[in-house]
Amino acid sequence: xxxxxxxxxxxxxxxxxxxxxxxxxxxxxxxxxxxxxxxxxxxxxxxxxxxxxxxxxxxxxxxxxxxxxxxxxxxxxxxxxxxxxxxxxxxxxxxxxxxxxxxxxxxxxxxxxxxxxxxxxxxxxxxxxxxxxxxxxxxxxxxxxxxxxxxxxxxxxxxxxxxxxxxxxxxxxxxxxxxxxxxxxxxxxxxxxxxxxxxxxxxxxxxxxxxxxxxxxxxxxxxxxxxxxxxxxxxxxxxxxxxxxxxxxxxxxxxxxxxxxxxxxxxx
Numbered sequence: 001x002x003x004x005x006x007x008x009x010x011x012x013x014x015x016x017x018x019x020x021x022x023x024x025x026x027x028x029x030x031x032x033x034x035x036x037x038x039x040x041x042x043x044x045x046x047x048x049x050x051x052x053x054x055x056x057x058x059x060x061x062x063x064x065x066x067x068x069x070x071x072x073x074x075x076x077x078x079x080x081x082x083x084x085x086x087x088x089x090x091x092x093x094x095x096x097x098x099x100x101x102x103x104x105x106x107x108x109x110x111x112x113x114x115x116x117x118x119x120x121x122x123x124x125x126x127x128x129x130x131x132x133x134x135x136x137x138x139x140x141x142x143x144x145x146x147x148x149x150x151x152x153x154x155x156x157x158x159x160x161x162x163x164x165x166x167x168x169x170x171x172x173x174x175x176x177x178x179x180x181x182x183x184x185x186x187x188x189x190x191x192x193x194x195x196x197x198x199x200x201x202x203x204x205x206x207x208x209x210x211x212x213x214x215x216x217x218x219x220x221x222x223x224x225x226x227x228x229x230x231x232x233x234x235x236x237x238x239x240x241x242x243x244x245x246x247x248x249x250x251x252x253x254x255x256x257x258x259x260x261x262x263x264x265x266x267x268x
Contacts (some may be wrong), residue, residue: 070114
């Protein structure tokens, strides 16, 4: 049982439900975990919190279009005229029993997910073809992947053969009261400021007539709150951290700014 003092020393995370318990049980059961949720809802912070809580090292990889299987597993490099094998982040995590977190895994190249299959089932091994190794996962190893379902399409999605190897956890934006406490804890802003920012986020999330890829996340609210604490007026902070971060379209930005004015007003 983790004490209150021990929890206070961990990376801050305010649970929305039983996600921490699910994470811990998945780790204890040697099961891989898939975390789904919109940008800025706390997926990465949950992983950081739980890695520290479980006492495991954390290896994080931010996936992108050019990320290949070799980038994860490793490759031979030339140094001083000699060729030497260099482990990739996934291989290092497997050897050391770390938690390996692949953030936005659907952004990576398709050959990447195939490499994960032997690690994400009962085998828990990583074939390293270049060295001929069949590397068993060290005790404590856990594979965690995440993605934003809002970005999914036919070209960027997880195959059923991959998805069904993972225990799945869905996160959303926190309820208003919890989100206020998160914003206040992360920025040291006042209760009134946190309440206004959450009210603004709720108003922006209700917008359906503007072409926004994402809406106001908890992360953006924290950024706005920090700017305000640093000395910017609240409208200025919201413009910089929320409006201009969400869109480049002038008409859409004007509409969002109108919402900011309606909710925040001329608060200093």
